Amino acid sequence: MLDNKTFKEMFKIDVPKGVLFYPCSGSDTYEPISLFIDSVDEFHFTDINEEELRLPTLEVKDSKVSSIDGSLNLGAFLRKNLELDLGSLTIPTRGEKHIWTLEGEDSRSIEIYKHFLDGAVTLMSLEDISVFFYRRDTSKIDGSGQWWMGKDLLEILVEKMVDGGIILTDGSDPNPEEWNRPWRSLLYTSEDKESFRYFNREFEYIGEINSDIRKVHAWRVNKY
Secondary structure (H helix, E strand, O other), X not given: OOOOOOHHHHHOOOOOXXXXXXXXXXXXXXXXXXXXXXXXXXXXXXXXXXXXXOOOOOOEEEEXXXXXXXXXXXXXXXXXXXXXXXXXXXXXXXXXXXXXXXOOOOOOEEEEEEEOOOXXXXXXXXXXXXXXXXXXXXXXXXXXXXXXXXXXXXXXXXXXXXXXXXXXXXXXXXXXXXXXXXXXXXXOOOOOOOOEXXXXXXXXXXXXXXXXXXXXXXXXEEEO
């Protein structure tokens, strides 16, 4: 249970400015929004199954929705990160942008994006990630099959995170050939959750958050 507390209230930690990213989220959107509604202005949820990607019903002052269908050119990302020069590589994209004006004196607005797209492809399009939320995924037929706790995706993710960004995860979907690596504390197989260093970052263990859905553990990722 969250007891209606936000992440900031639980751990007395300020979340740096940036976006929240949750790949392969399905309908698991309520808790990420509730946890960071006081510290994040932009949320990105992604799932290739449009019917599964649903937003919660919250009391807001105003709500607007618009299409973000378009295209995404991955050419620059591939050159920079994979040293693969194809010139241009453009793929079609589909999704929605929701703008919620919250209740309260400041009438602050938040933007929530629903990407009906592969999670790794969505990651390639994002920058300044301040919160990475990820749980309940699997390599089985009903899961994404993407190794978000594996070396390659983890390094791309960390490179796109702002200094002091937060990772919350249950340790789902590690690469089965990478159990005993420096980041093993992140994995669901690890009973000892602790701080560690990897990829020129200090992963500072913060604590756990119990939930009716599934418990997650939190790390703050600092550059050094």
